[in-house]
Amino acid sequence: MELKVSSLAGRPDMLRAVLDMPDSWPEFTIQDPVGNAHYGRIATELPEYVLFAGTERGEVLAHAFSGPFRLATEGRHRLPDRGWDQVLVWAFADLRRGVRPDTVSAISIVVAPHAQGLGLHARAGATGTGVRRVCRAECVDAASPLTGIAHSLTGLARFLTGLAHSLTESPGT
Template sequence: MQPKTSSLADRPEMLERIVGMADSWPEFVVQDLVGAAHFPRIATELPEYVLFAEDERGEVVANAYSVPFALDAEGRGRLPANGWDAVLVWAFSDLRRGVRPDTVSAISVSVAPHAQGRGLSGLMLSAMRDNARARGFREVVAPVRPNAKHLEPHTPIEEYVRRVRPDGLPQDPCCASTPGPEPPSTPWHRRP
């Protein structure tokens, strides 16, 4: 049975279960100061951009957070090299100032450890894209964290993300669907 996806805006009573879902984020990710300051705000200030999936027993097995922001605002115009930190700051600055967003950025997709390997991350990315489209956005972007980088903590990220497989795709599993031999230092995926 396909898990049921919903938004926190439609089901606010699910907040504790969404936030309390076990995940497998490495410690360095949860220590990010910008993320720590802004990530919790998504659920309270932008609940329509918090999605979750429930299995047949009603257990939350995946969640996806995104934020709308104005990429075409003055002084921006291109995706930031420092990934979600800049996007989170832009999104909440735009929200506070009433700037109309034109792009949605994925911030996180998490799958409960016991439910990994079932295609839930793809389901959540599709739900995120559909949610953005339903809200009038034409594009969803995603700053991608290289999945295996923590295995090489002393390798500079610029070197790590430029490694390619024999078929020309990036070596890191998160970026293997990104075409081209030279991914940027902060990989971004764009989806219409």
């Protein structure tokens, strides 16, 4: 099976397939009011920050949503304790005001349930170009507000490109 990594900006025709991809989010994660208010906006208002791995048949097996924001500005300068809730607020406030982002945070990286358990995370290693084009300064993971953890990322595209590579080379596919 050959997968191709694309952005929604480059493939707007795949919006519905990306949004309809099954996931396995636990119930508590979808009860976040800030996340619920902003998460769905990423695909339509920031499509260049949504990457997905799709098959030649148009099936989406994984996607990654991220949020661009300006970290080097008054009152910010460090990743927020409120995690990606605050990042989403900053991202859409900056978008509304026309502020140029200098940082991109991972918001979610999701593998469709039927593609889970195939060792894709462990085998995902090649660095892709999607996030390097988008991430002009620093890419971070502000994590969930439930954890309060923040750490650096090498790029969201690494996972999706590695996923595509590993599925292409998997025996029996």
